[in-house]
Amino acid sequence: MKRARWWPWAALALVVIVTVVALIVRSRPSTSAAARADRLEQQLACPVCEGQSVADSNSFEARSIRTEIPQFIAQGQTDAQIRAYYVARYGDRILLSPSNTGLGVIAWGLPALVLVLGGAGIVIALRRWSRTPRLTATADDEAIVASAREASHED
Amino acid sequence: MRVRARFIAIAFGLVLVAFGVVLAVQHRTEPSVPRLVQQHDPAPSFKVKTLDGKVIDSASLRGKTYVVNFFNSWCIPCRQEAPALAAFYNAHKGEHDFAMIGIVHDDDPSAARAYAAQEKIAWPVGLDPNGAAALGFGTTGQPETYVIAPDGVAVCGTLGPSTQTELDTWLQAARNGQACV
Numbered sequence: 148m149k150r151a152r153w154w155p156w157a158a159l160a161l162v163v164i165v166t167v168v169a170l171i172v173r174s175r176p177s178t179s180a181a182a183r184a185d186r187l188e189q190q191l192a193c194p195v196c197e198g199q200s201v202a203d204s205n206s207f208e209a210r211s212i213r214t215e216i217p218q219f220i221a222q223g224q225t226d227a228q229i230r231a232y233y234v235a236r237y238g239d240r241i242l243l244s245p246s247n248t249g250l251g252v253i254a255w256g257l258p259a260l261v262l263v264l265g266g267a268g269i270v271i272a273l274r275r276w277s278r279t280p281r282l283t284a285t286a287d288d289e290a291i292v293a294s295a296r297e298a299s300h301e302d
Numbered sequence: 303m304r305v306r307a308r309f310i311a312i313a314f315g316l317v318l319v320a321f322g323v324v325l326a327v328q329h330r331t332e333p334s335v336p337r338l339v340q341q342h343d344p345a346p347s348f349k350v351k352t353l354d355g356k357v358i359d360s361a362s363l364r365g366k367t368y369v370v371n372f373f374n375s376w377c378i379p380c381r382q383e384a385p386a387l388a389a390f391y392n393a394h395k396g397e398h399d400f401a402m403i404g405i406v407h408d409d410d411p412s413a414a415r416a417y418a419a420q421e422k423i424a425w426p427v428g429l430d431p432n433g434a435a436a437l438g439f440g441t442t443g444q445p446e447t448y449v450i451a452p453d454g455v456a457v458c459g460t461l462g463p464s465t466q467t468e469l470d471t472w473l474q475a476a477r478n479g480q481a482c483v
Contacts, residue, residue, distance in 0.1 A: 195442050207408035208441065211433025236440035238337060 184216045187229055190244065194237045335483050336448060337440050339459040342481055345370070345450045346438030350405060350428025353415050358403060358428055365452050367476045368401035369469065372436060372446040374409035375417035380445045383463035384421045390469040391425050399452070400473070405430050407444040451476040458482035 176186065185202070191212060193204035201209045212233070219229045233241045284292075338345070349359045371387060373380040387404075394400045404427040406414040411429050418427050430436055439448060439456075448459040449472040457480070458472035475482055 194440075207433055208437065211437050214432045215434065215437060235343075236337065236437065237442075 180217065180220045183220055183226060184213075187216050187226060188213055190230070190242065191233055192241050192243050194233075194241055200243055334461055336446060336456070336459045336461055338448065338456040339481075340483055342455055342457065344454045345448065345456045346435070348405075348428075348430075348435035348438055350403075350430055350435055353411070353418060353427045353429065356426070358426060363401050363403075363450070364454060366399050366401045367452055367473060368403065368450050369473070370439070370448045370450065371402070371404045372407040372439070372441050372444045373404055374407050374444050375413040376409065377444050379463040381421075383445050384423070386464060386466040386469065388422065388424070389466045390473075393466075393470075394473065395424070399477070402426075403428055405435050407436055407441060407446075408433075449473060449476045449482075451479065453479075455481075 176182065188202035189200050191201040193199045193201050193206055193209040195206050195208050196204045201212045216229060219232070230242065333340070345360065347360045349357060351357055391402050402425040404423060404425060406427060406429050414427065414429070442461065445463055446459070446461050447464045448456050451457045457476045460468065472482055
């Protein structure tokens with residue numbers, strides 16, 4: 148009987164663990180040159196367009212960057228070095244995700260701050276609600292209910 | 303309860319104001335001076351093949367004050383700028399420490415060749431089919447002009463068409479070891 152009680156939970160735990168491990172393994176970025184080039188093209192903004200990545204744009208500069216990135220990778224440069232090269236030429240605006248310095252900190256930090264404050268708000272609200280005394284019926288209340296029931300049966 | 307609601311409203315308002323300030327600070331106006339020049343960065347090295355088949359290596363220009371002009375055949379401001387460039391080049395081409403090179407930006411070589419003939423461009427014109435030179439300079443279009451001092455630093459330049467007066471001023475500044483910005 149005891150066995151029947153725990154085995155569904157064990158099965159559920161197993162499924163969760165397998166799923167999490169599979170997600171972690173699958174989400175690990177590929178380190179192949181082509182995958183790195185694709186990722187960098189997605190991360191860099193086209194320097195002469197508005198709101199388009201290097202991967203999406205057909206401008207001369209974007210096409211040139213797409214030609215250049217595989218060459219840099221073949222030379223052994225890291226993704227950070229390649230990003231830094233383009234930032235030196237075009238500034239931070241070439242990065243589609245905000246930098247983690249200066250004003251970019253606000254873009255990264257604000258959602259986390261909102262999440263923390265929201266979570267804290269929910270916790271405080273739940274604690275407050277749990278402290279609200281539950282209404283319990285007094286003997287008089289129960290007597291009123293009982294007499295009302297009797298009255299309804301007599302009808 | 304009313305006090306708390308007021309406090310939340312004020313806090314929310316402050317957050318909105320902070321957002322507004324951040325957006326205002328981040329608002330960009332289009333610069334007219336290339337980033338390379340603004341930062342007083344060394345000009346990138348480049349190697350381009352000219353329309354007549356020669357190879358120009360930027361290393362061979364070291365020690366000279368030289369002008370790099372990015373242009374193409376279909377750009378109207380480039381066409382408007384061409385007489386000023388020609389007059390400037392003709393005034394300085396005999397000076398031993400002076401060089402000028404045009405680099406074709408985003409154009410077909412045959413169209414660039416026809417344009418150079420039509421505008422009677424006398425200075426060397428290099429082709430940059432893969433955009434390596436353009437990316438090195440951090441171009442964002444054409445025309446763009448850079449004046450490089452003898453020590454290799456990009457000291458003056460503009461995004462957009464330049465005038466002969468500007469080019470003369472920049473050349474003088476570069477020779478005197480001065481920056482324009």
